[in-house]
Amino acid sequence: PAQDGTASAYTYGNLDVEQAYDLEHNDWNTTSLSVVVVGASGDLAKKKIFPALFALYYEGLLPPDFSIFGFARSKMTDAEFRDMIAGSLTCRVSAKDKCIEATEKFLKRCFYSPGQYDDAKSFSELNQRMGEVERGSGKPRSNRMFFLSIPPNVFIAAAGGAADYCSTKTGWTRVIVEKPFGRDSASSAALGRGLAAHLKEEQIYRIDHYLGKELIENLTVLRFSNLVFEPLWSRQYIRNVQVIFSENFGTEGRGGYFDQYGIMRDVIQNHLVQILALFAMEQPVSLNAEDIRNEKVKVLRCMRPVKLEDTVLGQYRSRVHGGRTLPGYLDDKTVPEGSLTPTFAACAMFINNARWDGVPFLLKAGKALHTRRAEIRVQFRHVPGSLYKHKFGPDLDNSTNELVIRIQPKESIYLKINNKVPGLGLRLDTTKLDLQYGNAYNAKELPDAYERLLLDVVNGDKRLFIRNDELEAAWDLFTPVLHESESRRVTPELYPYGSRGPVGAHYLAAKYGVRWG
Numbered sequence: 395p396a397q398d399g400t401a402s403a404y405t406y407g408n409l410d411v412e413q414a415y416d417l418e419h420n421d422w423n424t425t426s427l428s429v430v431v432v433g434a435s436g437d438l439a440k441k442k443i444f445p446a447l448f449a450l451y452y453e454g455l456l457p458p459d460f461s462i463f464g465f466a467r468s469k470m471t472d473a474e475f476r477d478m479i480a481g482s483l484t485c486r487v488s489a490k491d492k493c494i495e496a497t498e499k500f501l502k503r504c505f506y507s508p509g510q511y512d513d514a515k516s517f518s519e520l521n522q523r524m525g526e527v528e529r530g531s532g533k534p535r536s537n538r539m540f541f542l543s544i545p546p547n548v549f550i551a552a553a554g555g556a557a558d559y560c561s562t563k564t565g566w567t568r569v570i571v572e573k574p575f576g577r578d579s580a581s582s583a584a585l586g587r588g589l590a591a592h593l594k595e596e597q598i599y600r601i602d603h604y605l606g607k608e609l610i611e612n613l614t615v616l617r618f619s620n621l622v623f624e625p626l627w628s629r630q631y632i633r634n635v636q637v638i639f640s641e642n643f644g645t646e647g648r649g650g651y652f653d654q655y656g657i658m659r660d661v662i663q664n665h666l667v668q669i670l671a672l673f674a675m676e677q678p679v680s681l682n683a684e685d686i687r688n689e690k691v692k693v694l695r696c697m698r699p700v701k702l703e704d705t706v707l708g709q710y711r712s713r714v715h716g717g718r719t720l721p722g723y724l725d726d727k728t729v730p731e732g733s734l735t736p737t738f739a740a741c742a743m744f745i746n747n748a749r750w751d752g753v754p755f756l757l758k759a760g761k762a763l764h765t766r767r768a769e770i771r772v773q774f775r776h777v778p779g780s781l782y783k784h785k786f787g788p789d790l791d792n793s794t795n796e797l798v799i800r801i802q803p804k805e806s807i808y809l810k811i812n813n814k815v816p817g818l819g820l821r822l823d824t825t826k827l828d829l830q831y832g833n834a835y836n837a838k839e840l841p842d843a844y845e846r847l848l849l850d851v852v853n854g855d856k857r858l859f860i861r862n863d864e865l866e867a868a869w870d871l872f873t874p875v876l877h878e879s880e881s882r883r884v885t886p887e888l889y890p891y892g893s894r895g896p897v898g899a900h901y902l903a904a905k906y907g908v909r910w911g
């Protein structure tokens with residue numbers, strides 16, 4: 395039952411949450427849970443982590459004795475910390491009054507302990523504080539989960555502080571690490587070694603929040619539980635696959651971070667490659683995390699590293715629109731003058747295995763484009779010897795089937811098919827078999843990706859987290875092109891804020907006979 399007395403009907407993955415609680419290490423009758431947000435004063439903590447924890451609490455998905463601890467350098471009292479969190483919470487649900495009551499109860503479980511990320515004493519003080527609260531719950535055992543929501547320069551120090559001074563002796567200690575996981579293969583390996591010095595691989599949860607999105611979780615269901623898709627899922631029927639990420643806003647204040655990474659590291663190497671791996675992998679032996687991750691690594695290792703000639707880089711420039719000047723990337727005060735960092739990138743990738751040989755996978759990501767959307771587009775081949783070829787004129791591409799998996803916004807899955815226009819005579823048009831989540835499931839607000847992922851950490855389910863060898867394989871695909879473009883100081887093609895991006899992306903697609911969807 396939920397803390398507010400309502401019953402929870404939420405089922406997740408293979409585990410009913412109540413069942414999950416009964417697992418060996420999650421016997422919440424005898425065990426408390428402490429969630430520590432390291433970097434609690436930061437943007438991600440306020441924007442995503444506290445709201446997700448609150449939503450889980452509200453849905454009755456956190457164990458009865460849970461507490462939240464904030465840790466950061468900023469000085470705050472518990473009361474100030476609670477005020478800060480309160481300012482970041484919204485009531486997703488319609489029952490507003492119940493939500494307000496739940497907020498008050500939730501905030502009472504939040505505590506703050508200030509400290510330095512590289513200071514043993516600060517972590518010992520945090521440990522002491524946690525011990526006091528945990529003992530107050532009356533439960534003899536405690537599980538502890540740390541979310542490192544801090545810049546990468548303090549990752550290892552903080553992981554060390556958490557592991558060496560705050561590990562629980564009576565349950566599990568798990569540490570969630572946020573991207574960026576390094577800047578290339580070498581720095582990622584160094585980060586891996588740094589974490590491994592303090593933590594076992596099974597304790598590390600590398601988060602890629604795209605894996606927590608509803609339609610990405612659904613990818614395996616769509617593929618492996620429907621007879622109609624899996625037989626078509628190969629070079630025999632698929633002409634190309636596009637994975638597209640587009641945002642209609644710029645770096646806006648995050649330029650300092652972004653400029654050190656660029657869009658290829660920020661979005662393509664992780665979010666889009668993870669989607670590609672799930673899309674293209676072979677059927678796993680089971681839904682077990684290791685079986686799924688084994689297949690993802692296999693497919694990544696079949697890919698050849700991206701080539702510079704198969705890459706288009708862009709950067710947005712300012713544009714006057716409707717009497718307003720939309721700022722260019724270089725107008726962002728946090729961006730160094732003359733920066734060549736790409737805010738847009740498109741690349742063609744190939745998987746050298748029997749299933750996908752020769753099929754272009756086109757990945758595209760950009761900031762400050764004309765629209766906000768993320769989707770997978772699967773373009774199928776022409777119907778051989780089609781009886782209706784003449785009905786579509788010379789541009790046969792218009793008549794090929796296309797499957798679109800819209801990750802966001804307005805989650806949907808639709809298949810473009812050719813259909814007879816009703817009436818006398820024979821006229822064909824292309825229309826959609828359309829599954830709109832909003833209509834089909836009355837799902838106006840799906841759980842945020844962070845809710846799903848945090849719950850998975852509580853349940854010890856690693857299906858949606860990145861294993862070290864997956865990360866290595868993903869970096870191996872991009873490190874050469876990143877190094878080459880940076881050492882040659884490749885100038886990104888400028889595109890106006892709010893446009894469709896650089897024209898070069900169309901030439902790249904055309905090189906492989908593809909038209910962007």
Ligand code: NDP
Pocket residue numbers: 433434435436437438439441466467468511542543544545546547548572573574651
């Ligand atoms: P912030 O820049 O807001 O930093 C988080 C906290 O870390 C700050 O509140 C600050 O706390 C402390 N901090 C900031 N700079 C430094 C520094 N140079 N040295 C030591 N401590 C510092 O980061 P975000 O919250 O935006 O992101 C946290 C992590 O999550 C990062 O790794 C980021 O890349 C990743 N991420 C963020 C996303 C976002 O949307 N924000 C999206 C995806 C990933 P204090 O001064 O109180 O110690």
Ligand code: BG6
Pocket residue numbers: 603641660661768
């Ligand atoms: C983050 C990137 O990982 O994902 C950001 O660092 C990007 O640059 C964000 O804006 C997009 O996430 P979402 O869930 O809003 O699509």
